[in-house]
Amino acid sequence: MKKWVSLILAMMMLCSAAAVWAEGLTTTVVQGAEAENYKKQIDIALASQITTLDPGLVSNVQHYYLFNMVYDTLLFYDNSTKELSGKLAKSFEWADDTYTKIHIVLRDDVVFHNGEPLTAEDIACSLDRTTSTLVTNSYDHVDVLGPYELDIVLKQPNVDFMYVLSHNSSAIVSKKALEANPDLGGSIGTGPWVIDMDNYVAGDTIALVRNDKYWGELPKTEKINLRLISNASSRLVALQNKEVVLMTSVNPTELMLAKMNKDLTIYEFPTAQMYYFAFNNTSGPAADNLKLRQAVAYAINHEDLFLATGDEGATPATSFWGWHMKYYFDQFDLDLSYNPEKAKELVAELGGNVTLHLMVNTSSSDYRIMSEVIQDQCRQVGIQIIIDEVDSAGATANSKYASAQHEAMLYSINMNDWDSDMGRLLSVGSNTNKAVLNNERVTELLALGVSTTDEAKRAEYYKELQILVHDNCFYIPLYYTSDTVAYQKDTSGMRISYSRDHDYSYIAVPEN
């Protein structure tokens, strides 16, 4: 029965993913009626800390809220239409068929927040200093051809690099500001919002003022405070109390309460975040033990996991790939969905008494709850799961590629749209490769996929890659999460996306 439920849910997910891909429904710009006056200052609640103002130093969803507002990138990727367009770049194209050089001509009407004009030197400086592996894995250098003209040269072919140039990791900062002040220069961008350093409290409140010299459309609001309210209940109260106009991640237990409030709009959406179970495929009991890996895969009931965490909008994952990615595939011949009988058979073949240590980051309640459910499900088929609790730093330390100590772990990833992004999770040496995977064919397929624009070939490579990971159970994809954005009814202008890097640059609230 549960198998049928899984199958129906998987089919529903596939259909919705296909519909989403076709219609681009999961990214929305909230529209509002035009008003005569808008509130001059508004506050937005953040769920986690923004620790740095410098886009060259950190790369995660929470920071993207800020980076979207303060910095510009060369290109803009609209994930509702799946199209790239120029932002700071007036034109952009591959210089040749080797996919190792991008020729770019910049806009000539852009100035930084410090008044300095944007030039090709700033692009070179910004890309040279960024630490994100998204950029550094492929980027080599910039050839400056003139004040507004440049070539971006890559170390190896990467047909997806234009997408990387639209990502916040490639945000452009002022070279002159960095030279004048290496500590704070990284906070000078060209975006529609300027950081008000006088009212900045690191790790708590970031005050932003409108950049009246912005080259693009000016926001209607004059000041925005991004405030950390880490407790979900406190965030909701602040929203209900009209202290903030918008918040993310409503506590699932309070969702009904929030929906009953007529002054609020609750936007629920599937996200690009996937929870997964990773085996250590290099050392420990799961390495070279396909039967054990498959037994665990059969033992896990995915729906139980997200129902236990309270994420009722989540969808079970079948393929270790983003549902929103172009080459997503899940029509596997080998059915690894929940099947305790099959799991028991495999455990018997292994001689019974199978034990596996599962490393769990307990700083997130989701991981803790899921690990307990998995422990119980595995116990029922004869696999003893021993939960090793660690905090966030411990989980990262113990799962580094070069010195991984875990036997298995629970983790999650927020995947970008372009398919080669999966390289982070599958490449040899990558610290995001929590399966400590070193498989020749996987490496080969990743390299092939990223170096061709032939659609059919790419589809074929990525399909084989997904089958390989699925059938070998290197990773067990668990489920794709859902999320919520709650805001005051009249609020408009924000771009809410399944990738969760929402853009609040044009948020506005009519003055009553």
Next chain:
Amino acid sequence: MTKYIFKRILMLIPVIIGVSLLIFIMLDLAPGTVLDIIANDYSPEQLEELRHQLGYDRSVFYRYGKYMWDLVHGDLGISYIYKTPVWDLYMQRLPSTLKLAGASVLVSILLSIPLGILAARKHGSITDNVSMVAALLGLSMPNFWLGLMLIILFSLNLGWFPSSGDTEGIKSLILPAITIGTGLMATLTRTTRSSMLDVIRSDYLRTARAKGVPEKAVIRKHALKNALIPIITVIGTQMGRTLGGSVVTENVFSWPGIGRLTIEAVKQRDTITVTGCIIMSVIMISIIQLIVDIAYAFVDPRLKSQYSTASKRRKRIGRTPEVRANGT
């Protein structure tokens, strides 16, 4: 008195050395370093360079020595995570923490001292029992629960106060101050009560009453003043505690205080920020304790003599060691 203050300041040095060494060793024993937190953002080569820069390729004692050397030169270091000088981080949060600590202790004083006096005066009566139950209630209610209840009542339903942040001056301060103050109340009420009970039973109060001094004046001028020493000690300790930050309350009210900064830094293994914040808290607590000690002298003149040097004391009482040795 100056010598005494100087001595107290000197005593800070071993405390700071001990506390900072303990923090360095404890964070070193925990799995993972700050480099692991930021690992995903850097390539292995960059991480290796950072490891060298931050001294993670050498022993914890080397890093500690380097940190102390910088500290001696007035440098609390730069946060690994915030990429900001720890001094700046601390100073950004200090005003909010000072405000909250001061207001919380004030709430505690305003509630506890009248309650303690009342309980002592009506010793054994229903008033006494009710006062003690009220004090116990304050201690028993967890801060996170009381904070949320106050938010629901006064922010959400009545709309009187903001529910989070330090954005609306005194209005922002009231709910978190009540939350912490109520928790502090139990100890202070009990101390006030027992201290007052000791004094109320003393002979000089009986004499004062016998001389016809009005009861209010007996309590205010004679009893309370003489019962103040233990009360001041408790207030000083509470002030010190709250200056170190109140993590739970700061989280519930999203208060930009030092406690929240320290906890976030611990989670991220930001040893420099944790050590800097704790050292600053040690200094602040020591200053508060020093102020409390000085306050004793003003409350009780008998204690002032303890701060005087031995020779001054001898001079004051007109005895030399020789005279004392001869017993004449």
